Amino acid sequence: MTEKALRLGTRRSRLAMAQSGQVADAVSQVTGRPVELVEITTYGDTSREHLAQIGGTGVFVTALRDALLRGEVDFAVHSLKDLPTSQPEELVLAAVPVREDPRDVIVARDALKFTDLPRGARIGTGSPRRMAQLNAYARAHGLDIETVPIRGNVDTRIGYVRDGGLDAVVLAAAGLNRIGRGEEVTDFLPVDTVLPAPGQGALAVECPADRAELIAALAELDDPFTRVAVTAERSLLAALEAGCSAPVGALADLPPYAAPFERGNPHADGQIVKEMRLRGVVGTTDGSRMVQLSTTGPVPETHDQATTLGRHLAAEMLAQGAAGLMGERAQ
Numbered sequence: 404m405t406e407k408a409l410r411l412g413t414r415r416s417r418l419a420m421a422q423s424g425q426v427a428d429a430v431s432q433v434t435g436r437p438v439e440l441v442e443i444t445t446y447g448d449t450s451r452e453h454l455a456q457i458g459g460t461g462v463f464v465t466a467l468r469d470a471l472l473r474g475e476v477d478f479a480v481h482s483l484k485d486l487p488t489s490q491p492e493e494l495v496l497a498a499v500p501v502r503e504d505p506r507d508v509i510v511a512r513d514a515l516k517f518t519d520l521p522r523g524a525r526i527g528t529g530s531p532r533r534m535a536q537l538n539a540y541a542r543a544h545g546l547d548i549e550t551v552p553i554r555g556n557v558d559t560r561i562g563y564v565r566d567g568g569l570d571a572v573v574l575a576a577a578g579l580n581r582i583g584r585g586e587e588v589t590d591f592l593p594v595d596t597v598l599p600a601p602g603q604g605a606l607a608v609e610c611p612a613d614r615a616e617l618i619a620a621l622a623e624l625d626d627p628f629t630r631v632a633v634t635a636e637r638s639l640l641a642a643l644e645a646g647c648s649a650p651v652g653a654l655a656d657l658p659p660y661a662a663p664f665e666r667g668n669p670h671a672d673g674q675i676v677k678e679m680r681l682r683g684v685v686g687t688t689d690g691s692r693m694v695q696l697s698t699t700g701p702v703p704e705t706h707d708q709a710t711t712l713g714r715h716l717a718a719e720m721l722a723q724g725a726a727g728l729m730g731e732r733a734q
Contacts, residue, residue: 408437409617412467412476415442416556421581422606423480426500426624430478433623441476443467468494471611478610478621483602483633488641497621498608499630503577505604505654507533507597509590510561511571516590520548524570527553527563531650531688533573536597538690550688561587573597577604598652598684598695601636605629631702631709632656632679638713639683643720649729652684655712658699677701683716685725694725 409430413423420440427438443466464486467479472493483499490496509517509526520526526548528534534550541548551569553560557578563569573592579585608621632655639653657676679702686693698716703709717725 406436408439409434409478410441410476411438412441412443412470412479414463414467415444418557418578418582419480419482421583422482425581426480426606426608429500429624430621434620441470443470443476468609471609474611477614477617478608481607481609483605483607483637484600486602486607486637488637493612494609495612495618496607497610497618498624499626499633500606500608500624501626502629502632503580503604505599506576506594507573507592507599507603508576508579508588509571509573509592510564510587511589512564512567514589515571517571517592517596518544518546520546520570522547523549525549525551525568527551527560527569527572529554530573530600532600532652533597534688535650535686535690535693536652536684537573538688539686539693540596540690542690557582557584575599575603594654594656594682598654598682601640601651601653602633605633628702631704631706634706634709635679635681635703635713638710639681639717639720640713642714642717643685643725643729650686650688651729653682653713655679655681655709657702679703679712681712681716683720685720685728687728692724692728694720694723694728696720696723 411423411427411430413419423440427440431438464481467481468491470476471479478497511517511520526537528550529552537548537550540546553563553572557574560572560574564572576585576588576591579588608624610617610621635655636653640651643651656679658678658680678699680697680699682695682697684693684695696716696719698712700712703712
């Protein structure tokens, strides 16, 4: 008799289904059990308001977590950047798999690069974080751009460029890669220009805290470096008391190997990397005021060490006035 299928809770979007499908295959290999996707509609999927208006924090997550707590699914897959920074006691983050490319990208008309866009170019994004950094870069380099708030899935967003409504849109490299549309990228935004959202490019596999056997199986998918990196980034976000729709960017990576981005591989070029760099930024959406700092320390070996790194950088940012730049503070 074949073992009962494990039920994986996922959002219904094409991207969510793609990334959940990849996790389902991996879990099936580890456990030898079939995994079925259970599609769940979240408030963030049905609301047409901009994320900053509906609070951002948890809008794509709450329905999935409720299904876990009711026992309707065995585990759930989230985009880690959507997870609130506080973890419910009844649920455990069982795995953070190897991170995809964390960078933001441009999809522009006529295959243009960001710096080649015409004066007055209209760039679509629903993210205050992206708006703040793009506008700050434009101010610093004499570019004339207009950031336009948009929502919608990948097809909708790229459609704004294809139909001529916008000159470009900003998307996450990881999302396009996961749905096989990476070739549509016209420019990768260096992390020195736009720091990604905390946890961007990483997935979170969550399950009930009382399922010890399942937790152990899912832990096989965990990538220790990705986990400490995103823990540091999310600790910074939490210490700033900012929701996931606040204009905060953060990235933990491995200098000097970060240039061609090392996807969570601490053994770059056969050398053991001893240090992790954490960068954080917060700014007003018009780009007029920014606080951007970084710190470097030993690669954290524990959750507490990673959390401390994030808290320390957040404290430095707050000392330089970061709190006054965020607008929305998490409740």
